[in-house]
Amino acid sequence: MIDPGAEERLEKLLKLLTSDKDGEVIAAARAIKRTLDGTGADIHELAARVKGGGKLSKAEMQKIYDAGVEAGKNDAAVDTGFNSVDGTKSWHEMALYCEKQISSSRLYPREREFIEDMVRWTERREPSEKQGKWLHAIYIRLGRRQ
Secondary structure, eight states, X not given: OOOHHHHHHHHHHHHHTTOSOHHHHHHHHHHHHHHHHHHTOOHHHHHHHHHTTTOOOHHHHHHHHXXXXXXXXXXXXXXXXXXXXXXXXXXXXXXXXHHHTTTSTTSOHHHHXXXXXXXXXXXXXXXXXXXXXXXXXXXXXXXXXX
């Protein structure tokens, strides 16, 4: 598989093959071979890529897909840094703590409504990014830390 960094280099080297200077053409051809060798590819794969119009092979598509799935799983697990898997409070635990402070004069009416909504909401699903930021800001302001 030819990686994107090697593709850019190969593109420049292929253009050098049109030089009027024989030395540049030979140097470019050898640099193309070294670049392909460095990626584990060969001239046949390069030719297939040219013929295919730059289409990805099934193996390349699968590798990209697998990397995306893994990144998505990692992002979901991290959950913007507030989950109970790594010892921090879950969104629901934060909302419940804040709910206990509702009678406190430290919360504005809009915040009280928001906290009540978040207690119900976080029982079933994660808050949006904006909701999560606001919930965390209230939680921190009320004196709790992750």
